[in-house]
Amino acid sequence: MPELPEVETIKRQLSRTVLNKTICSVSIPDARVIKGISSRAFKSKVEGKKIKDIFRRGKVLVLKLEKTLYLIFHLRIAGWMTLSSDKERCARVIFGLSSGKKLCFCDSRVLGEVRLVSDWEKLPIIRAMGPEPWDISPARFVENCRSRSGRIKPLLMDQRFIAGIGNIYAQEALFCAGIDPGRKACTIAGERLEKLLYCLKKILRCALDKKGSTISTYRQVDGESGTMAEHFRVYQKKGRPCPRCGRIIRKTTIGGRGTCFCPGCQT
DNA sequence: AATGGGACCTGCGCGC
């Protein structure tokens, strides 16, 4: 999915456009994405409610409605959100707003989720979530890595460890920090781990500035692509020369996920 | 505790 920068981009753009709008109608072209409640009950509880707040936690997007109801969106691998006057391609849930626009939850692979809850903080995925990257101190990050014998890349992607990082930004951050993605976390020197956290935040900020990475399906709320993919240095760069040392970028599998890295300068 | 595999889904690019 959409990792932290993509979800944050959506959050910011929706904050400017749908806050205090009323959801007048709900249509559900594909009920498979609605979890934990029937689509009929979902529709009847959501219709007529005003959108009071919008926030993000990790890769989860939350719309707070009136009467302490929360709409929870998880875009997983291939989801995106748009606001337009038409029904969007791959729209699975469509919210008709008082502004006349349609807010569409789109998902080409139908792996995403939409929930309606009265207490978003009690959701298991939220309860188990680690700190946002901005909320962890370098010392704490180093400390937390020291007790982990697993590899650093799956650890970065573990939402319980740190929230919001996925397969793209984990690879880019490890490249930036010059760390081999297959290294055991506890074997990496503290100084290098501090650099990793610094790189991670730098890349997330950059991705946010570029409005996210459009690889295939992700779009900004207005349908435009995010441009961060133009700035990738290792992700999807297999066979190309490393921009830092010139060695050929390799691709391997770590934790079941494709992983690009430079065998020359990532140690 | 960590790792590997599969499941959930659809769609794209590639080789033949």
Add this chain to the structure above:
DNA sequence: TGCGCGCAGGTCCCAT
């Protein structure tokens, strides 16, 4: 042009 295969931004569950 058509088909089969591998692969894809995430997460959960199970076995070892």
